[in-house]
Structures are given as C-alpha cells and as structure tokens.
Amino acid sequence: MSTFILLTITGLGLGAMYFLIAAGLSLIYGLMGVLNFAHGAFITVGSYGTWWASTHVFDGVGSVLWRFLLSAAFGLVMGVIVATLVELVLIRPLYSRHIEQVLVTVGFQLAFIALITGVFGPDPKVFLVPPWLHETTDVAGAQIPNDRWIEIIVAAVVLGLLQLFLRRTRYGLIIRAGVENRAMVQALGIDVRKAFTLVFAIGGLAAAIAGVLSGVYFNVVGPEQGTSLLIFAFIVVVIGGLGSIGGSAVAAVVVALVQQYTNYYGSAGMGDLVVVLLLGVVLLARPRGFAGAVVGGRA
Amino acid sequence: MTRRRLLADWLWPLVVFGLLALAPVLHVSIPKLFDQPISSPGTLALLASCLIWGALALTYDIQFGYTGLLSFGHALYIAIGVYLANIAITDWHWSFWEAIVFTMVVALAVANVLGFVSLRVSGIAFAMVTLAFAQAGAVLALKDPHHWTHGEEGLGADYTKLPHAFVGVFNTKNLYWLTLAFLALVFFAVRWAVESSPGRVWQAIRENEQRVEVLGMRPRTYKLQAFVLSSTLAAAGGIVYMLLYNGSTLAVTQPNFTLTLLLMVVIGGAGSRWGAVLGGILYTYLNDRLIAIGNSSTVEGLPHALRIPLEQPLFLLGVTFILIVVFLPGGLAGLVSRGRPTGLRRLEEAIRPGGSEGGAPEAQETA
Numbered sequence: 001m002s003t004f005i006l007l008t009i010t011g012l013g014l015g016a017m018y019f020l021i022a023a024g025l026s027l028i029y030g031l032m033g034v035l036n037f038a039h040g041a042f043i044t045v046g047s048y049g050t051w052w053a054s055t056h057v058f059d060g061v062g063s064v065l066w067r068f069l070l071s072a073a074f075g076l077v078m079g080v081i082v083a084t085l086v087e088l089v090l091i092r093p094l095y096s097r098h099i100e101q102v103l104v105t106v107g108f109q110l111a112f113i114a115l116i117t118g119v120f121g122p123d124p125k126v127f128l129v130p131p132w133l134h135e136t137t138d139v140a141g142a143q144i145p146n147d148r149w150i151e152i153i154v155a156a157v158v159l160g161l162l163q164l165f166l167r168r169t170r171y172g173l174i175i176r177a178g179v180e181n182r183a184m185v186q187a188l189g190i191d192v193r194k195a196f197t198l199v200f201a202i203g204g205l206a207a208a209i210a211g212v213l214s215g216v217y218f219n220v221v222g223p224e225q226g227t228s229l230l231i232f233a234f235i236v237v238v239i240g241g242l243g244s245i246g247g248s249a250v251a252a253v254v255v256a257l258v259q260q261y262t263n264y265y266g267s268a269g270m271g272d273l274v275v276v277l278l279l280g281v282v283l284l285a286r287p288r289g290f291a292g293a294v295v296g297g298r299a
Numbered sequence: 300m301t302r303r304r305l306l307a308d309w310l311w312p313l314v315v316f317g318l319l320a321l322a323p324v325l326h327v328s329i330p331k332l333f334d335q336p337i338s339s340p341g342t343l344a345l346l347a348s349c350l351i352w353g354a355l356a357l358t359y360d361i362q363f364g365y366t367g368l369l370s371f372g373h374a375l376y377i378a379i380g381v382y383l384a385n386i387a388i389t390d391w392h393w394s395f396w397e398a399i400v401f402t403m404v405v406a407l408a409v410a411n412v413l414g415f416v417s418l419r420v421s422g423i424a425f426a427m428v429t430l431a432f433a434q435a436g437a438v439l440a441l442k443d444p445h446h447w448t449h450g451e452e453g454l455g456a457d458y459t460k461l462p463h464a465f466v467g468v469f470n471t472k473n474l475y476w477l478t479l480a481f482l483a484l485v486f487f488a489v490r491w492a493v494e495s496s497p498g499r500v501w502q503a504i505r506e507n508e509q510r511v512e513v514l515g516m517r518p519r520t521y522k523l524q525a526f527v528l529s530s531t532l533a534a535a536g537g538i539v540y541m542l543l544y545n546g547s548t549l550a551v552t553q554p555n556f557t558l559t560l561l562l563m564v565v566i567g568g569a570g571s572r573w574g575a576v577l578g579g580i581l582y583t584y585l586n587d588r589l590i591a592i593g594n595s596s597t598v599e600g601l602p603h604a605l606r607i608p609l610e611q612p613l614f615l616l617g618v619t620f621i622l623i624v625v626f627l628p629g630g631l632a633g634l635v636s637r638g639r640p641t642g643l644r645r646l647e648e649a650i651r652p653g654g655s656e657g658g659a660p661e662a663q664e665t666a
Contacts, residue, residue, distance in 0.1 A: 035423045093625060099369065102423070103565060103624045106558055111617025118607035118614060231434050231554065234427045242424070269442030276435040280416055283428060 002142035007260045009139070013148035013217060015256030016155030020210035021233035022240065022248040023162060024203025030179035030243025031192075031199050033098045038086050038105040039233070041112040042204045043226035045082045046211025047127070048116060049075030051221050054128050065130045076208045083204020087197050095193075109227070117223045124222035127215035134219075147216045154213060158206060159249055166245065171198060179243045232259075235275060239282050254278075308490070316483045322346060323472035334591075340471035345587055347471070347478040347543055349580040354482040355536045356563040356579035357489055357572060361529035363561070364570035365493050366522060367505030369422075372429030374556035375413075375436045376530040379406045380537020382440060382454070385547045386447045389457040399538060406534030407527065414526040418519050421508075430554060437552035453548035456541060465542050474543055481539045482576065485532055489572055492528055501525045505570070562620045568632025577631055586612045 054071035166172035240251030263271035387398035567578020589612035
C-alpha cells in the first residue's frame with residue numbers, strides 16, 4: 001500500500017510538469033495553430049537560467065532558500081523573455097503560414113539545444129535546492145520526497161490562475177474566443193496578434209516553471225531534458241484535446257499515473273509504451289481527445 | 300514525351316549517377332573539399348554517408364513534400380531496417396537474405412498498421428501521433444526487454460554473416476556503390492510513383508484535400524499508399540545504413556533523426572527530387588566538415604564566443620534552416636525553378652482556405 005501511495009504522489013509530481021508544459025502548448029496550438037517545438041527550449045531556459053543564476057549571480061546569498069527562489073525567479077523571467085522574442089522575431093513574420101511556423105520552431109529548438117551544449121557542455125549540472133526538499137514525509141507508511149508536494153502545489157496554483165485569467169479577464173476572453181473562432185474575433189476589430197504574443201509569454205512562463213521543477217525533481221539539469229519532457233507533453237496535449245486547459249490537466253495526471261504504475265508493476269520502460277498505446281486507443285475511439293476540441297482541423 | 304522531358308527524366312539522372320559511380324576509381328585530390336584523395340576509403344565513406352542521407356531524405360519527401368504529410372516519426376522505419384536486420388543476423392544467426400526479407404515484410408506490416416491508425420487524424424495531430432509511435436520504438440530499443448538491441452551500447456553487426464564484399468576497409472568502394480545504387484533506386488521509384496495516377500492524387504491531396512474528396516476519391520487510402528511506400532523504402536535504406544556503419548546505434552531511433560531529415564528536405568526544397576537529395580548530401584557534408592573545422596587548431600585560437608557555434612554544427616545548420624524557411628521557402632531547388640512556386644510555398648498556398656485557385660492542375664488531370 002505504501003508503495004502505491006508513493007507511486008501515486010510521484011506520478012502526480014511528474015504529471016504536474018507535463019501539465020505545465022502541455023498547458024502552454026495547448027493554448028498556443030488552440031489559438032494560433034502552431035505546434036511549438038521551441039517549448040523544449042523554454043523548459044531549458046528555465047532550468048539552465050536558474051542553475052546559472054544560482055552559481056554566477058546569487059552565489060553570495062547566504063540562505064539556500066532565498067538563493068533558490070531568486071535564481072528561480074531569474075530563470076522564469078528569462079523564460080518569458082525568450083518566449084516573447086521567439087513569437088515576435090520568428091513566428092510573427094510567418095503569420096498564417098502554419099507549416100513554416102512549425103518548421104522555424106523545430107530549427108530554433110535544435111539550434112538552441114546545440115548552443116546550450118556548446119556553452120555549458122553536455123554534462124548534467126547539479127541543481128541547488130533547499131535541503132528539506134530532499135527529505136521525506138511519512139504518509140500512511142510511505143516515505144514521500146518533499147519536492148513532490150511543491151511540484152503538485154505549483155501546478156495546481158498555475159491551473160487555478162490560468163482558469164481565473166481565462167474566465168475573468170478581458171484578455172482571457174479574447175484568447176478563449178480566439179480558440180473557438182479566430183476569424184470572428186478579428187472581424188470584431190480586435191487585434192488578435194497581441195493575444196498571440198501573450199499566449200507565448202504565458203506558455204514560456206509555464207514551461208520555465210516546469211524547467212525549474214524538473215531540476216528539483218531530477219536533481220540535475222541537462223541539455224536534452226527539455227526535449228524528453230516535451231514528447232510526453234505532446235502526447236498529453238493530444239489526449240487532452242488541443243486547446244483545452246482542463247483537458248490537458250486531466251490527461252497529464254492520467255498519463256503520468258499510468259506511466260508510473262506500469263513502470264513499477266510491469267517492467268521498466270513498459271510505462272512509456274503503454275502511454276503511446278493509450279494515445280492510439282484514444283485516437284481510435286475519440287479522434288478529438290477527451291475535451292473534444294478540434295484536432296487536426298487546422299493546418 | 301517531349302525531348303525536354305526525356306532529358307530531364309532519364310539523361311540527367313543517368314549522367315549524374317554515372318559520374319558519381321566513377322568516384323572510387325578517381326585517384327585525384329581536391330585539397331579544400333576533402334582531406335584525402337577521392338578514391339581513398341575515408342573520402343568514399345564520407346561520400347557514401349552523404350548519399351545514404353540523400354536517399355533517406357528523398358524517402359521522407361514522398362510523404363512530406365509530395366503528399367503534404369508532416370510526420371515526426373520517419374526514424375521508426377529507418378530504425379526497423381537498421382535494427383531488425385542486424386538483430387536477425389547477429390542475435391538470431393539468420394542468413395543475410397532471410398534477415399532482409401523478414402525485415403522488409405515486418406516494415407511493410409508495421410507501416411500499414413501504424414499508418415492506418417495515425418491517418419485517422421491529419422495535420423499537426425498526425426505529426427504528434429507519428430512522433431509518439433517513433434518514441435515507443437526508441438524506448439523499446441533503449442530498454443531492450445529481450446537483450447536483442449544491447450541498449451546504449453548499440454549492436455555491432457556479426458561480420459561473418461554479411462556478404463564479404465561489404466566487409467572491411469578495402470571494400471569501402473563496394474559499400475559506396477551499394478549506397479549509390481540504393482539512391483538511384485529510390486530516385487527512380489519516387490519518379491515512377493509520383494507520376495503514376497495515385498501519385499498525382501497524392502499531390503492533389505497536398506494542394507487541396509477537400510477537392511480530392513469532392514471528386515469522389517478517398518484521400519485516406521491514397522495517403523496510406525504514400526506513407527507505406529515512403530516507410531518501406533526508408534526501412535530498406537535502414538538496412539544499407541546498417542551495412543555502411545557496421546551495426547546499429549540508438550541515434551537512429553531518436554526524434555532528432557526525423558527532424559534532421561526534415562531539415563534536409565526543407566533546405567533542399569520540399570516536393571523536388573533533386574532538392575531533397577541535394578539537401579541530404581549538403582547537410583551531411585557540412586556537418587562532417589564543420590566538426591573537422593571545429594576541432595582544428597585554427598579554431599582553438601579563436602575567442603570562446605566564436606568557437607562555440609563552430610564546434611556545434613547543429614547550431615549553424617539550425618540557423619541556416621530558419622533563414623531558408625523565412626527567406627527561401629522553395630529551398631535550394633526553388634532557386635533553380637524560379638517563377639513556379641515549389642515546395643513549402645505551394646504547400647502553404649494549398650493549405651490556406653481558398654488558396655487552391657490555379658494551384659491544383661494535378662487535381663484536374665486526375666478528374
């Protein structure tokens with residue numbers, strides 16, 4: 001039983017990261033029709049930005065907690081800046097040319113990872129976090145590493161804030177309307193392009209948060225880490241239904257839990273295969289994903 | 300067939316492939332381009348790498364450039380060729396020919412089944428689904444549940460079971476000829492396929508899928524044909540790749556392998572045979588040479604900021620790729636055939652609603 005609890009909470013922690021990545025991907029796709037490969041780079045910006053700041057900028061800060069928080073804030077700001085620049089410089093000039101937009105994000109992702117590998121080397125970097133994150137808490141006999149709680153809480157807070165933003169603010173309204181019918185929003189005289197930049201900034205922030213959390217979860221950050229998380233986030237987005245934040249949240253939890261349980265109770269690596277199988281089954285039964293948003297209707 | 304068509308269809312390819320076939324007997328050096336004489340095993344191995352990548356890029360172009368299917372999982376089929384043939388030979392001790400026939404049958408079956416499932420969705424969702432299937436293959440090869448692939452170590456081929464003509468440094472020229480023959484096979488197969496009547500429907504689907512549907516045809520059937528042809532040829536290419544590199548490594552299973560093919564096809568020109576081949580050859584050549592330059596002593600003297608991009612060829616190639624997508628949508632082939640929109644530009648015009656006017660002569664021909 002204690003193993004089951006440990007697996008469940010670890011799975012939720014992993015699902016939290018999937019959700020943070022998938023949320024941005026899903027919004028960007030829903031609004032702009034762009035499958036954003038550069039998202040992997042945003043994750044890397046978050047994790048490397050935090051690592052770099054904690055060893056080069058805030059290394060004089062005495063308290064480990066403050067040093068971590070300040071560095072993480074730096075990583076997140078960098079994530080937002082890079083994501084915004086990618087939208088303004090690479091995506092905007094190719095407005096409405098969806099395939100080319102996907103291609104430039106692929107090119108950016110490859111070039112960026114090569115650059116990171118060139119500058120910081122291919123070896124994983126040890127990620128400094130407050131020591132109590134690696135201690136464990138006893139839950140009904142299961143020893144749960146404390147960092148799992150942080151991942152789950154952060155993802156839940158982001159989910160809540162995103163829903164509030166989408167439902168209660170004017171820009172949220174424009175984004176939701178744009179996902180439904182972009183042409184109509186434009187016809188009403190609203191400049192949808194501002195919303196494009198905004199979803200990229202939000203997506204970049206969420207991905208950078210996932211990057212910081214991946215450093216906490218794995219203890220290290222490496223150049224390829226973002227790419228491997230990105231692939232599962234893609235699966236989550238398709239299963240959840242493109243353009244739906246709620247669908248992504250549910251799918252992220254389902255995918256991560258299935259992966260954890262099968263990897264433990266089955267054999268190692270089986271979980272990844274079962275997740276792909278799940279994707280196949282969902283597509284055969286419901287080609288539009290859980291949430292039923294438009295899949296493949298565009299591009 | 301007009302005289303011009305005859306030239307373009309037969310004469311040019313035969314002249315080019317014929318000249319390439321002479322490389323192993325050319326005992327000349329080209330100082331700046333190659334470190335060693337053309338006929339030396341080192342240079343021939345580099346040239347053979349260029350040719351196999353050109354051929355693999357061309358198989359990818361069948362679905363991407365000609366049919367408009369953006370797949371991120373082409374590496375899966377190449378990996379089937381690279382791994383399955385090797386596993387059958389080295390782990391199961393089958394004979395070379397049995398292994399090849401078995402591999403091709405499996406590749407054909409897998410392409411049909413997975414193609415059938417993935418083509419339930421289209422566009423970006425198709426791209427994601429193919430990526431996921433390829434990822435499943437990558438996980439299988441890495442985790443190695445039956446101790447066949449040897450995971451991260453890779454699987455060296457049992458050379459005693461391979462035809463002797465393809466083993467050893469002295470036989471590099473035979474491997475080179477094999478690769479060239481495979482490239483020629485793919486080249487003529489692609490030409491035959493895209494000019495057959497289903498091939499014209501593929502291009503019509505790329506231009507305007509709805510219109511094909513209105514004409515009473517089922518686009519999915521045709522898309523599956525293109526997918527299966529492209530994937531099966533890729534698996535055959537995988538076998539050649541395995542012979543060329545003496546075994547199998549996990550690199551062929553990675554998503555980046557497919558992305559590399561995508562880069563090659565777009566750089567060369569999507570929907571163009573010469574474009575895709577040229578893209579593959581140039582990319583492989585530059586990748587190899589840039590690494591050589593990056594390790595040379597002249598570069599070590601450069602300041603840190605300049606050295607990094609040179610040591611990471613993927614950085615320079617990625618940036619080049621972005622520039623080509625933005626400023627030269629037809630790729631290198633688009634430079635040659637100016638005026639007529641090719642490749643991505645045509646794909647884009649087709650995808651845009653209402654953009655099919657004047658852009659779909661193929662659709663009318665098939666009607």
